[in-house]
Amino acid sequence: MAGRLAVKAYLDLLSQPCRALLIFLKHNKIPHTVERIALRKGQQKTPEFTKLNPMQKVPVLDDNGFILTESDAILKYLATTYNVPDHWYPKLPEKRARVDEYTAWHHVNTRMHASTVFLQEVIFPMMGQPTNPAKFEKSLADLDGTLDMLENMFLKRQPFLCGDDISLADLLAVCELMQPLCSGRDILKDRPKLLSWRSRVQSALSDSFDEAHSVVYQIREKFTAKL
Structure with missing residues (x-):
């Protein structure tokens, strides 16, 4: 947009x-700058960031003074x-409603279950908390149920x-389903339909996908390497 700041x-x-x-900003060439907030260092809890977002979470968007939180x-x-x-x-109501339908479902399904597997397998051990085998098996089972529904x-x-x-639904979903890969766990490896979908998404996003997932x-x- 002419005259609009990044x-x-x-x-x-x-x-x-x-x-x-x-990925969305880069792929669509929307002028932007990035401020890195290191969650592991607690930078989301500084007075400056808390003023910006009292919920102390990322991402946050500042569009010329208009502050918005929540990725969706x-x-x-x-x-x-x-x-x-x-x-x-999409502008067409029926097509837009399909994206809204997925994103409403996403938060307590794809996001919650993939995140839980990642937390239990990667973050908790890094913090010195051993993984609870029973809880971890339940997390994997819950995630399997979500993957079944996606397929x-x-x-x-x-x-x-x-x-x-591709839509915002695919973008949000693929980023969540990549997260367990941090431990080397590819949760899609035995699911040809989802593997094909991920390949299509990666192809549609080209370089911006791998850059963001580095x-x-x-x-x-x-x-x-530790295993």
Whole structure:
């Protein structure tokens, strides 16, 4: 948009929604700057950041003084404010509703279950807390249920989660499903339909996908080297 200043994104790329936001900004060539917030150092709890977002979470978007939190809201705002291809968040009500349907489901399914596996297998041990085998097995079972639903409902008759082209739903989902890879665990390896979907998403996003996920690959190398 002419005369509009670059948006500022506050991100930690170990965060799945932060990666989704960075990919969207880069892929769609939306002018932006990035402020890194290191969650592991507690930078989200500083007075300056807390003033910006009292919830002390990332990502946060600053669009010329308009402050927005929550990745779902941020991505939808950018998709409707900037001149990006319609397939990301379609204007047609029925197609847009499909994206909203997935993103409403996403938070307590794909995001919650993939995150729990990552926390129990990577973060807790890093903090000196041993993984509870029973809880971990339940987390894997819960995640399997979510993967079944992705295959049998969302990808039942279409190449992407909400239709024939990539949308915000695919972007949010793929970043979550990449997270367990930090431990070397590819949760999609025995699921051909989801593997094909991930390949389509990666291909659609080109270089921005691997750039944003470089931190995941680095952690995987360190984690698997210890095994």
